[in-house]
Amino acid sequence: MANEYDVVIVGGGAAGLTAGMYAARYGMRTAIVERMMGGNQIINVDKIENFPGFPQGVSGAELGPLMQEQAMDAGAEFVMAEATDAVLDGPYKVIRTSDGDYRARALIVAAGSSLRxxxxxxxxxxxxxxxxxxxxxxxxxxxxxxxxxxxxxxxxxxxxxxxxxxxxxxxxxxxxxxxxxxxxxxxxxxxxxxxxxxxxxxxxxxxxxxxxxxxxxxxxxxxxxxxxxxxxxxxYVGLEPNTEFVRGIVKTDNAGHIPVNTWMETDVPGVYAAGDIRQNSAAQLVSSAGDGATAATAAFRFISGQ
Missing domain, CATH: 3.50.50.60 (FAD/NAD(P)-binding domain)
Known part of the structure; x- marks a missing residue:
């Protein structure tokens, strides 16, 4: 039997963890599915100097776990697993992972990118x-x-x-x-x-x-x-979006990025994309966090019928 939530977020980087924090604060049952530890690729960054609130800079190894802690303190559940497939054509989105299936009324794709x-x-x-x-x-x-x-x-x-x-x-x-x-x-x-x-x-x-x-x-x-x-x-020759598990299900461009509107909505109702996985992303830590907050707010509005 699939694990059931209001919203499932695939990806535990800046976009996914921020989305998880906001979704949980809205009172939604929230799962963050991430195959690595919280923070994803930012944990390998020696010093981050362009994230607000850290004028002296902060290491990714410090910031990533802090963002995960904040999301979990808000009520989000962190699941260490890899998303492998999705079924998105019903009222519940089914996300298939290495740890079993997860069902949710909304899905936020925030799986980030891999180095090309x-x-x-x-x-x-x-x-x-x-x-x-x-x-x-x-x-x-x-x-x-x-x-x-x-x-x-x-x-x-x-x-x-x-x-x-x-x-x-x-x-x-x-x-x-x-x-x-x-x-x-x-x-x-x-x-x-x-x-x-x-x-x-x-x-x-x-x-x-x-x-x-x-x-x-x-x-x-x-x-x-x-x-x-x-x-x-x-x-370090660029990035490739980690959209394999939704390609052919959610619209992507030739490079694999997901087109969204200003609310991070994809072409599938109830499915959102946030961070550098989306088309025309600034590919910055702070903009990814903003995307996550926007996507979670949009998911709440969708689920609550607003």
Whole structure:
């Protein structure tokens, strides 16, 4: 028999936990389904400086559990499971998970995104053997070594700076002629004596023999190809929305993001999307939290007939 709630929220990041807190405060029986610990990917962020209320910054490992605690104190139930499928065509939405089925009158999809893979030779082969997506987790393994970071956005810049705390040198490979990160991050990266930025360059392959030993790179302007020795490679080339369990059920765009209106409503009545899983998201922690609050409010209005 399925577990029954007023609202089920899939995803335990900023959007999902905020939605859970608001939904529970509205008096709705609320379950937050998350396959990782509360906070999702933010728990791996070394220092968050752009979330209101923390002028000195806060680590993701601290903020994530605090957000989960606040949601649970409000009355939300946290379920550690992975959503695998959904049936959304009846008055009750059925969410199938690795922990069984959950039924609810409303569903909030806030499953976030996963770091995009490049799809180059060596990336899968050496994942966990020198290829990583988490500087805070794996940076200490490369003490005194030279590592590479692929990407030019906020995550690439932040993680490159985190890696300077452990490594001898960080080489940042970016395909463009300027970084795409926020200016404050760009300035820190450019000023860092331990970060070398190589512009207009693509990484074509990750090389190794059991462990990563380097990369094959190509300059986009000169077409010159070269090999560079590295002990590790950290990949930050964008995000892919975790919408697999509702694709073909809820409308998504070509990239897999879910279109919503200003109330976070999808094309299926009683189903909402919040955070960077939705189309045209700002993909920021604070905007994801706002999405979660909006989605929970909309779900309450839907259930109560307002």
């Amino acid at each position: 893979k490049m799809g180059i030779p060596g990336e899968e082969e050496f994942y966990g053997s020198g290829v990583s997506h988490c500087a805070t987790c794996d940076g200490p393994l490369f003490k005194g070594e030279v590592v590479g970071v692929i990407g030019g956005g906020d995550s690439a810049g932040d993680e490159a700076l985190t890696l300077t705390e452990y490594t001898d040198r960080v080489i940042l490979f970016h395909r463009g002629d300027r970084l795409d990160a926020q200016k404050i991050i760009q300035d820190r990266v450019i000023r860092s004596p331990n970060v070398e930025i190589i512009y207009n360059t693509t990484v074509e392959a990750i090389l190794g023999d059991g462990l990563v030993t380097g990369v094959q790179v190509r300059n986009k302007i000169t077409n010159f190809s070269d090999r560079m020795s590295l002990a590790g490679v950290f990949v």
